[in-house]
Amino acid sequence: GENVEQHPSTxxxxxxxxxVIKCTYSDSASNYFPWYKQxxxxxxxxxxxxxxxxxxxxxQRIAVTLNKTAKHFSLHITETQPExxxxxxxxxxxxxxxxxxxxxxSLLVTP
Amino acid sequence: EAGVVQSPRYKIIEKKQPVAFWCNPxxxxxxxxxxxxxxxxxxELLIRYENEEAVDDSQLPKDRFSAERxxxxxxxxxxxxxxxxxxxxxxxxxxxxxxxxxxxxxYFGEGSWLTVV
Numbered sequence: 001g002e003n004v005e006q007h008p009s010t011x012x013x014x015x016x017x018x019x020v021i022k023c024t025y026s027d028s029a030s031n032y033f034p035w036y037k038q039x040x041x042x043x044x045x046x047x048x049x050x051x052x053x054x055x056x057x058x059x060q061r062i063a064v065t066l067n068k069t070a071k072h073f074s075l076h077i078t079e080t081q082p083e084x085x086x087x088x089x090x091x092x093x094x095x096x097x098x099x100x101x102x103x104x105x106s107l108l109v110t111p
Numbered sequence: 112e113a114g115v116v117q118s119p120r121y122k123i124i125e126k127k128q129p130v131a132f133w134c135n136p137x138x139x140x141x142x143x144x145x146x147x148x149x150x151x152x153x154x155e156l157l158i159r160y161e162n163e164e165a166v167d168d169s170q171l172p173k174d175r176f177s178a179e180r181x182x183x184x185x186x187x188x189x190x191x192x193x194x195x196x197x198x199x200x201x202x203x204x205x206x207x208x209x210x211x212x213x214x215x216x217x218y219f220g221e222g223s224w225l226t227v228v
Contacts, residue, residue, distance in 0.1 A: 032214030043202070043219040044154065089153050093214050098144055098167060101153030
């Protein structure tokens with residue numbers, strides 16, 4: 001089955017800096033790559049996703065890049081704010097299967 | 112529009128006792144998932160339904176876990192008997208079935224927090 005590795009497990013940045021979280025996947029058939037944000041005690045919520053027919057997608061301060069050849073994808077958050085502090089999960093799925101999640105990155109943005 | 116609804120939100124039980132969780136997906140979503148999330152970890156799939164059919168239950172510990180989605184809408188996940196290691200958050204999620212074969216957005220409920228003592 002699909003195996004998703006996520007790095008780093010913790011990340012601390014100063015407000016206004018950029019944050020980058022990286023994930024690799026094992027199944028070359030995977031074609032959908034969402035990113036979820038989970039605040040303490042809350043449900044995971046989708047913040048951005050990318051499908052295998054594009055290499056990059058941007059939504060305001062958040063962007064995701066996908067390298068299918070290398071089987072890795074990354075989340076980029078620019079101009080970080082304290083409210084960006086949360087745990088971020090990447091996921092991947094081949095067609096017809098459920099999402100496989102990484103172990104998460106705990107992001108702390110300090111003022 | 113209501114999101115994915117789960118109950119109970121919190122449950123504390125003694126080991127060897129049974130427990131059940133209920134989930135009502137977003138209206139019209141025919142795919143329903145149960146995930147388990149241990150502290151500090153990502154969600155792990157237990158079972159996935161397409162309508163009333165369980166299409167992936169390979170990760171469900173069938174000796175003590177069971178699930179049903181009889182009418183293809185709401186679902187129940189049961190653990191009997193519970194063990195200490197079952198303490199986790201049980202997340203229900205739903206999505207529309209993907210006709211293109213490329214994933215659709217999965218929406219999660221708030222989760223049912225289980226503590227087994």
